[in-house]
Amino acid sequence: MHLTTLILAILFLLKSPSSSCLQAQDTNRHLDFFVGVDFNYRDINYVRQWDVLLNLTPGFKYDFGHNWMLSGQAIVPIINQYGNYYERPRLNMAVLSKEFWLADIICAKASAGWFGMSRYGVDAKLFAPLSEWVAVESQLGYTGYVSMATGWEMSPMDRFTWTFGGDLYFPEYNVQLRGIIGRFVYGDFGILCEGMRHFKHTTVSLFGKLSSADGLDAGFKAAIMVPPYHRSTRMVRIRPASNFRFTSIIKYHQHSVRMYPTDPEENEREGWFTRPILRWGSHNMEADFTTLRKEVSE
Amino acid sequence: MKRIFFLFALCALCAFASRAQQYTGMSGMLHIPSAEMHDEGDARIGAHFINKNMMPDTGFLYEGAKYHSIDYYVDITPFSWIEMAFTCTERKTKGSGDFGGYGRKDRYLSLKIRPFREGEYMPAIALGWNDVGTTIDESATRSDVQLYFRNYYVAASKHFFFSGHQFELTMSYRHFSRHYNSKWNGLVGGVTYRPAFWPKARAIVEYTGNDLLVGMDILLWRHLFLQASIKDFQYPSFGISYHTNLFGKYYSY
Numbered sequence: 351m352h353l354t355t356l357i358l359a360i361l362f363l364l365k366s367p368s369s370s371c372l373q374a375q376d377t378n379r380h381l382d383f384f385v386g387v388d389f390n391y392r393d394i395n396y397v398r399q400w401d402v403l404l405n406l407t408p409g410f411k412y413d414f415g416h417n418w419m420l421s422g423q424a425i426v427p428i429i430n431q432y433g434n435y436y437e438r439p440r441l442n443m444a445v446l447s448k449e450f451w452l453a454d455i456i457c458a459k460a461s462a463g464w465f466g467m468s469r470y471g472v473d474a475k476l477f478a479p480l481s482e483w484v485a486v487e488s489q490l491g492y493t494g495y496v497s498m499a500t501g502w503e504m505s506p507m508d509r510f511t512w513t514f515g516g517d518l519y520f521p522e523y524n525v526q527l528r529g530i531i532g533r534f535v536y537g538d539f540g541i542l543c544e545g546m547r548h549f550k551h552t553t554v555s556l557f558g559k560l561s562s563a564d565g566l567d568a569g570f571k572a573a574i575m576v577p578p579y580h581r582s583t584r585m586v587r588i589r590p591a592s593n594f595r596f597t598s599i600i601k602y603h604q605h606s607v608r609m610y611p612t613d614p615e616e617n618e619r620e621g622w623f624t625r626p627i628l629r630w631g632s633h634n635m636e637a638d639f640t641t642l643r644k645e646v647s648e
Numbered sequence: 649m650k651r652i653f654f655l656f657a658l659c660a661l662c663a664f665a666s667r668a669q670q671y672t673g674m675s676g677m678l679h680i681p682s683a684e685m686h687d688e689g690d691a692r693i694g695a696h697f698i699n700k701n702m703m704p705d706t707g708f709l710y711e712g713a714k715y716h717s718i719d720y721y722v723d724i725t726p727f728s729w730i731e732m733a734f735t736c737t738e739r740k741t742k743g744s745g746d747f748g749g750y751g752r753k754d755r756y757l758s759l760k761i762r763p764f765r766e767g768e769y770m771p772a773i774a775l776g777w778n779d780v781g782t783t784i785d786e787s788a789t790r791s792d793v794q795l796y797f798r799n800y801y802v803a804a805s806k807h808f809f810f811s812g813h814q815f816e817l818t819m820s821y822r823h824f825s826r827h828y829n830s831k832w833n834g835l836v837g838g839v840t841y842r843p844a845f846w847p848k849a850r851a852i853v854e855y856t857g858n859d860l861l862v863g864m865d866i867l868l869w870r871h872l873f874l875q876a877s878i879k880d881f882q883y884p885s886f887g888i889s890y891h892t893n894l895f896g897k898y899y900s901y
């Protein structure tokens with residue numbers, strides 16, 4: 351409980367960001383409503399080619415300045431061949447978060463609320479760029495189980511999760527190598543190694559993971575940024591979800607070496623932080639989304 | 649005449665080349681691999697009907713007989729010198745009760761590396777490995793791991809141009825791991841022809857070590873790639889794929 355208090359205290363006692371680009375961001379408050387698609391498939395029997403689970407994921411993000419963000423997301427099943435547990439429309443995320451710099455060295459994001467993968471609690475993400483191509487990262491979480499899938503279910507906050515690792519980025523090729531170790535959301539200890547190449551609007555990665563629970567596994571991922579790539583400056587915007595992610599795992603160890611998302615649109619391409627606060631890695635590439643500003647005629 | 653020649657040259661410059669050993673999703677010819685690679689950033693997703701006469705003699709048997717199958721794949725060329733694909737081939741199985749039919753899958757990864765680009769006189773050289781790692785259905789046992797499509801190869805390809813017409817000569821040496829595929833081992837090769845007046849299309853003749861294959865492929869509307877082939881003028885196979893470049897570029901060749 352002391353850890354929770356500490357993190358919440360840090361969250362509320364943060365100083366204003368020092369970067370000038372952050373000040374500019376503060377004036378750009380907006381509320382986004384979006385809808386994405388969550389597509390899952392599995393091959394565990396031969397009576398049916400694939401089991402398919404297709405969900406709509408409507409959500410919102412309210413950026414109310416000074417890098418505070420309130421976000422939420424629901425899950426609405428459209429096609430469900432996975433079983434009764436996945437049948438109900440339900441809340442998936444409700445998170446309050448704040449991005450900030452610690453002593454101009456560590457970029458941090460503190461979050462509290464209902465995270466993805468049926469976890470609630472507090473979470474801190476830390477990212478320290480050491481140079482243009484080297485960075486160190488860590489994620490700390492103190493969470494419990496919560497779900498509305500079969501009625502209201504909740505467990506005490508009693509699981510401490512952590513990851514620590516490093517990133518290498520090669521700007522010439524937009525290639526990113528990432529390696530982390532840690533204790534993950536289902537309690538397993540593991541190692542994750544990932545190699546990504548960032549293309550225009552798409553990131554493709556190969557990964558391998560070693561879990562204390564399930565052993566070795568590997569696969570590939572793709573994160574595709576979804577058009578339209580131009581957004582309006584309106585206060586309230588309605589749009590598709592920013593990205594569609596696809597993951598294929600060879601051995602279907604889907605519960606090993608996993609961490610919950612704290613943002614409804616979290617993806618490998620954009621990382622944990624928004625572009626204005628952290629200019630590192632793929633954030634130095636041409637932006638996927640640009641804001642259309644109305645030209646003022648004299 | 650000059651105008652016609654100019655139009656042909658323009659067509660050639662504007663063409664968007666695509667080449668595929670489509671039953672695996674990888675670049676190549678029909679059944680045999682080549683040293684030609686897709687362009688950097690190219691990605692494709694597609695499906696291919698494989699005639700039973702082009703399937704391995706063991707493993708793909710249902711009630712004692714070979715059967716036609718379909719595979720589907722994703723393929724990407726993250727750099728100009730390396731290409732990867734993940735392919736899933738449908739298998740028939742006899743289940744409990746009355747169930748029998750397609751339902752199980754053979755999955756494998758393919759990898760191709762091109763250490764030497766094509767030069768003015770030297771051919772491109774590529775090394776490849778199909779079925780790098782095979783996975784099986786959860787219901788299968790270890791004895792089901794058969795590596796049906798595993799093979800290694802080294803390939804050399806060289807292009808020749810005559811009045812805007814493009815010819816490609818490919819020679820490969822490949823070795824299948826399983827004895828029941830040994831008919832496709834050894835020196836294999838083929839020729840492709842891409843006409844100057846229709847550079848989006850490609851005609852192919854190849855010898856697989858056991859069969860003579862004749863085929864054709866074409867890229868339509870930048871993204872839709874079609875390939876058809878026939879073995880010994882009797883047994884057809886064909887496929888379709890969606891082709892894109894993740895950099896948003898389409899290279900002339």
